[in-house]
Amino acid sequence: MKNSIFCALMFLFCGAVWSQQVKNNKAEIDAKVSELLSKMTLEEKVGQMTQITVTIFEDAKKPGYFDAAKLKQGIQDYHIGSILNVPNPGAPTLKRWQETMQAITIEANKTRLKIPVLYGIDAIHGASYTAGATLFPQQIGLAATFNTDLVKRGAAISAYETRASSIPWVFSPDLDFPRNPAWSRMWESFGEDAYLSSKMAVALVDGFEGNNNVGSKYSVASCMKHYIGYGSTTTGKDRTPSIIPERLLRQYDLTIYQAAINAGAKSVMVSSGEINGTPVHASKHLITDILKKELGFSGVVVTDWKDIIYLYTRHKVAESKRDAVRIAVMAGIDMSMVPEEFSFYTDLLDLVKKGEVPVSRIDDAVSRILKMKFELNLFQNTVADLKDYPKFGSAEHIEEAYNTAAESITLLKNNASVLPLSKNEKVLVTGATANSMKYLNGGWSYTWQGENSDTYAADKFTILEAFQNKLGKENVLYTAGADLEKEDDAEIQKAVELAKNASKIVLCLGEKNYTETPGDISDLYMSASQIKLALALAKVNKPIILVLNEGRPRLISNFEDKMSAVVQCYLPGNEGARALVDILYGDVNPSGRLPYNYPRYPNSLEKYNRKYTESISEGEQNNDAKYEKSYSPQFEFGTGLSYTTFVYSNLKIDKTEINNTDEVNVSVDVTNSGTRAGKESVLLYLSDNVASITPEFKSLKRFEKISLKPNETQTVKFTLKQKDLQFVNEDLKWISEKGSFTVQIGDQKKDFLLK
Structure with missing residues (x-):
């Protein structure tokens, strides 16, 4: 007992010391920033706000290596403060990254003030632009784990391996809130629920930044993206307009950013899109008034690729590139991802000299950039000592990626317990998608579109190879059966003939590797060639296990009823095939849950937390069976089966009536009533039964993932706070209203009253 008290006191003491150190470090960094800023010329300040892609500095005759004159021009003549992206041809080794950063550092140290260059990279599911790095599931798969501890550990590993690459800044997490499942970057998000996204955002930020220890050689600065509304285009196409009332932005989208800001995220990337006719890069209201002032964001605001220029060439709200620079900087942009020229530098310099942009705006932006560089300890060191990173690509890291993939893979259907296989x-x-690493990793893997994953991850298992590794090649029949797009009747017939000699069919369908505009589609259904294969195999009358390998829910309603089992593996990364096959054979019990509604029809895209009017039809009101219900997803948000069974009971609420300051304590018993150990994500939904703004059918407010042995029972406890009862009203204020609320966990429900 004495030891316990001593440990507790030491914990509190250490916490107090750490808090004081953080305060002291902040004051010390602020002083250093002010001192350095006072020494800088206007040219040096504007240079700090300029970010250029690394390939601009390459030798035309030797791709991937610098032209010394070009690098000198960028760093010494234009004083650029940041470089991004990956050298040609993609995915350098640790040694090549070290050499690249050494060259940049040497050049920066030749400048008058020796300000280090801040290097940023799209390391969004591991150090994905470094050869040999550990690649995790993409974000949509992380969301499916409903396990924030697992996600945080993975982010810490990604930070470790990115810093081993001498890179201190990652453009992650993606906090987009997609409202259209056709959007090509849905897989980069955490799905359709704002609360789940907020919790996952905090896990990634904490993992990347080492719980606010971003100066560590094993941590990186995170970059929230894409602020804001980017995932909510009306067309579902990338970089197209959105129409989003501010009330909805505040109710959902902003809550995700607020959570990440509170966790300490150091930077934010601005959306390439426009909301209600205003490009976000041009919106002082969104960037300065809300993000910086209202949400209290004190970090760096960086543009996305070329987006200031696009204010002129695409959005048509600026009369010239120069005018676009003025609009964006005055809106609150701190750093421009220009990224292929120096026009931002020359235009901004001219704007300041002519009084069109005040020096105070420049000083604010540069102070934020310098602050992040000091926080990252870049003035002490920008190049990694490879001896400090013995765990890069290690078995320990690979095992963590495997475990994450295993917890993400989601069993959606299992008729007659066809799974696990024998x-x-x-x-x-x-x-x-059965025999390629491209489809397991998706975009932002080694290269922008991920097209070279089969080369860079040649030592990893495709789905086919994972089957062969487990069973031996003699027990696994294989043919491609179909191309992703092109129909091939001969291949289909070959698959049909082979199926006659097999006990079960594992049908792997999905999408090509993609991100951004190359991933735009006009048809949400699975491609015609794959549907044709599925229907042909169904006629063989053998059990079919459908494995979905996709970044968004491609519709399967025209053949799903002919599948015995459906498994969603999303984009599970380099270890995904091993995890998938272990699940299919029961060596691992599946525990993933859908982080979005899987739609049944292309014109019926309701979210799980729909409004009540989205759940009814005229026929239902009139008891007319000929009308189909308007809400009928193929699989609902939160769906996820197991090889064991979980029973919920004894739901308790500590108060049946509360006032507007009370908390509500909720508990429920969860029992593993099956014969296998398993993991269960316990989801708590809340319904506001009557409200002045039409209430949601239900809304996720808490979740916890637990492990249970057969016949084991665990009591899971949650606390609901007043904010959980609130919504944003027409005056853009968070309010709660008197009335009844329903708590739902599993099949258990209880009501309480807010007086």
Whole structure:
């Protein structure tokens, strides 16, 4: 007992010391920033706000290596403060990254003030632009784990391996809130729920930044993106306009950013889109008034690729590139990802000299940039000592990626318990995504579109290879069966013939590797070639296990009823195939849950937290069976089966009536009533039964993932706070209203009254 008290006191003491150190460090950094800023010329300040892509400095005759004159021009003549992206041809080794950063550092140290260059990279599911790095599931798969501890550990590993690459800044997490499942970057998000996204955002920020220890050689600065509304285009196409009332932005989107800001995120990237006719890069209201002032964000605001220029060339709200620079900087932009020229530098310099942009705005932006550089300890060191990173790509890191993939993979259907498979039976593995690493990793993997994953991850298992590794090649039949887009009747017939010799069919369908505009689609259904293969195999009358390998829910309603089982593996990364096959054979019990509604029809895209009017039809009101219900997703948000069964009971609420300051304590018993150990994500939903703004059908407010042995029971406890009862009203204020609320966990429900 004495030891426990001593430990507790030491913990409190250390916490107090750490808090004081943070305050002292902040004051010390602020003083250093002020001192350095006072020494800088206007040219040096504007240079700090300029970010250029690394390939601009390459030798035309030797891609991937610098032209010394070009690098000198950028750093010494234009004083650039930041470089981004990956050298040609992509995914350098640790040694090449070290050499690259050494060259940049040497050049920066030749400048008058020796201000280090801040290097940023799209390391969004591991150090994905470094050869040999550990690649985790993409963000949509992280959300499916409903396990923030697991996600945080993965982010810490990603930070470790990115810093090993001498890179201190990652453009992650993606906090977009997609409202259209056709959007090509849905897989980069955490799905359709704002609360789940907020919790996952905090996990990633804490993991990347080492719980506010971003100056560590094992941490990186995070960059929230894309502020704001980027994932909510009306067309579902990338970089197209959005129409979003500010009330909804505040109710959902802003809450995710607020959570990440509170966690200490050091930077934010601005959306390439426009909301209600105003490009976000041009919106002082969104960037300065809300983000910086209202939300209290004190970090760096960086543009996305070329987006200030696009105010002139695409959005048509600026009369010239120069005018676009004025608009964006006055809106609150601190750093311009120009990134292929120096026009931002020359235009901004001219704007300040002519009094069109005040020096105070420049000083604010540069102070933020310098502050982040000091916080990252870049003035002490910008190049990694590779001896400090013995765990890069290690078995320990790979095991963590495997575990994350295993917890993300989601069993959506399992008729007649066709899964798990028996190792004694012969299987046919077929489908367009069955034998390529490209489809397991998706975009932002080694290269922008991820097209070279089969080369860089040649030592990893495709789905086919994972089957062969587990069963031996003699027990696994294979043919591609279909191309992702092109129909091939001969291949289909080959698959049909092979299926006759197999006990079960594992049909792997999905999408090509993509991100951004190359991923735009006009048809949400699975491609016609793959549907044709599925329907042909169904006629063989063998059990089919459908494995979905996709970044967004491609519709399967025209053949899903013919599948015995459906498994969603999203984009699970380099270890995903091993995890998938272990799940299919029962070596791992699946525990993932859908982080979005999987739609049944392309014109029926309701979210799980729909309004009540989205859940009814005229026929339902009139008890007319011929009308189909308007809410009928293929699989609902939160769906996720297991090889065991979980029973919920004894839901308790500590108060049946509360006032507007009370908290509500909720508990529920969860029992593993099956024969296998398993993990269960316990989801608490809340319904506001009557409100002046039409209430949601239900809304996720808490979740916890637990592990239970057979016949084991655990009591799970949650606390609901007053904010959980609130919504944003027409005056853009968060309010709660008197009335009844319903708590739902599993099949258990209880009401309480706010007086």
